Amino acid sequence: MSIDDYRPTFAVGAVYDLKAEDLLRQGIHAILVDLDNTLIAWNNPDGTQEVRAWLDEMTMADISVVVISNNSHSRVERAVAHFGVDFVSRAMKPFARGINAAIERYGFNRDEVVMVGDQLMTDIRASHRAGIRSVLVKPLVRTDAWNTQFNRWRERRVWAKLEEKYGKIEYQKGI
Template identity: 70%
Template sequence: MSIEDYRPDFIVEAVYDLTPDSLRKHGIKAVLVDLDNTLIAWNNPDGTPQLREWIDSMTEADMPVVVVSNNKYSRVKRAVEKFHIDFVSRAMKPFTRGIHMAIDRYGFSKDEVVMVGDQLMTDIRAAKRAGIRSILVKPLITSDAWNTKFNRARERRVWKKLEDKYGKMIYKKEI
């Protein structure tokens, strides 16, 4: 395993900064997105008005959004059903199971899909393994669920190695 396995293709402040136009400029036609701390704060399962606006803008632009989450079915369903977007639960990131399920379900082409998430160790690594592009976003809130805290410690070491090799990683407002 090399440090490249954790290097995101793009780094943006928030999933809400992604627009259909900016995605299309990069040949992206579908967005796979992590749930906790990417789409919604892990401790606020109801989301925000900003989330509703972003999903509406993607839907109006015919840009499919599919949540790919390691969470259990009931948790993901409760979080996304009011937004009428599809999801894959128990995705098993950093493995590729959930990403492949979403790609296969919709017949997406790997070069037209991007995985968006807040963790190098799960979201970005899974995207690299699946052979698709990735976008790292800042976590929506600075606290994590108990099961994510372990990954964050490892992630800080990986982040430092990435910056040592490629220079400072800066969150931007668009891809």
């Protein structure tokens, strides 16, 4: 394992900072997106108007969006039901299983896919294992579900090593 396995390709403030024209310019036609604290706050399953508008923008630009979550099928299904997006549950991130399942299900070209998430330890690491680009976003809320808190502790150590090697990670307003 190398510290490079945790380095995101891009870093943006929030998922809705990803604009369709920028994604298309980068050759991205499919977005795999984490659910909790990336697409929606883990404690607000209904999401926001900004997320709804972002999903509509992606649909209009013919960019596929698939949720990739470690949560149970019923939890993810309930959370995305009113968004009209498909999902892979029990993705087993940091392993590539869920990402590979989505790529195979839809026939995506790995060069045209990006994984968006709020955690270096799961989302970014899984994207590297799957051989696709990644986008790190700031968590939507400062609190985490109990099972994420351990990852955040480990993540702080990895973050420090990344910044020691590459300098401070700056979140952009787009890619």
